[in-house]
Amino acid sequence: MEAFLVSTGIVALAEIGDKTQLLAFLLAARFRKPLPIILGIFIATVVNHAGAGALGAWITAQVSPTVMRWVLGVGFVAMAVWTLIPDKIDEEEEGGKGLKLGVLGTTIVAFFLAEMGDKTQVATVALAAQYHAFVAVVAGTTLGMMIANVPAVLLGERIAGRIPVRLVHGIAAAIFAVIGVATLAGAGQKLGF
Template identity: 70%
Template sequence: MEAFLISTGIVALAEIGDKTQLLAFVLAAKFRRPIPIVAAIFVATLANHAFAAAIGTWITSLLGPNVLRWVLGASFIAMAVWTLVPDKLDEEDTRFPRYGVFMTTLVAFFMAEMGDKTQVATVALAARYDSLLAVVAGTTLGMMLANVPAVYLGDRIAHRISLPLVHGIAAVIFAVLGVATLLGVGAGLAS
């Protein structure tokens, strides 16, 4: 349950103001069809985060517990710093091929999520917690918690959110996880 809750919280916070959330805003404004957009975001996130969690689990099998602890601790601290860097939407992320709302959103969201903060966080969380399904379910829920309101409410809520505050909170959580991991807190959870 801890893996699920931490994964949900971290990704929901990290996703606020992230380029994939900005993409959700753009897709919602462009197509004005929230149901296929939300469905495609869900499918793209599930596929992307399942792949990322599988990589995290694989990394766990390659590294010994002591090396893994240092790699994960440093990764979480790096994520804390990266979370403080604001994202912007690349021009290539906003191209709209003529494949319909669902497929356009699916492809655009999956590609935008490749190498993104939340995908890297999913790799680290899967390596940290020995519960692939809980991590994938949590990170996917976190993405949906951040992106569904972006699709449905768009501009009405975007200007009301303090991005620096949200990014700061996410950075603190990543840093605490990093330090706790380096200190060996919960070491039995990762093995």
């Protein structure tokens, strides 16, 4: 249960102001069809994070517990710093330009591509490696993405200016940093890493 709750919380906080949340705002403003956009975000996230979780589980099986502890600890601290860097959406990730995929297809493709190499995807790899709980981590990170992005789709610009993005990023960065330092300090050694 801890893996699920931590994964949900970290990703929900990290996603605020992230480029994929900006993409959710753009898709909502462009298409004005929330249900296929929300379904597209869900499908793209499940597929993307399942791959990331599988990679995290595979890495855990390949690397010694001591090396894994250092990689995860440093990785979480690096993600704390990365979370503090504001995101901008790249034009090629807006999706739908020249594509005839419909709202659902455009959302799936755009969200999947925007999530590649994104901090929430990297967090999914690290969380799956740390917790050894593929299903709980993927379910948690997916729920975290939905918690952050469904309101963006449904409420759009009305809430965009009201979210204290810097504060939320600071909280997410602090959580990543605490997990990183705790991992480096040996927290979880009785779990095998």
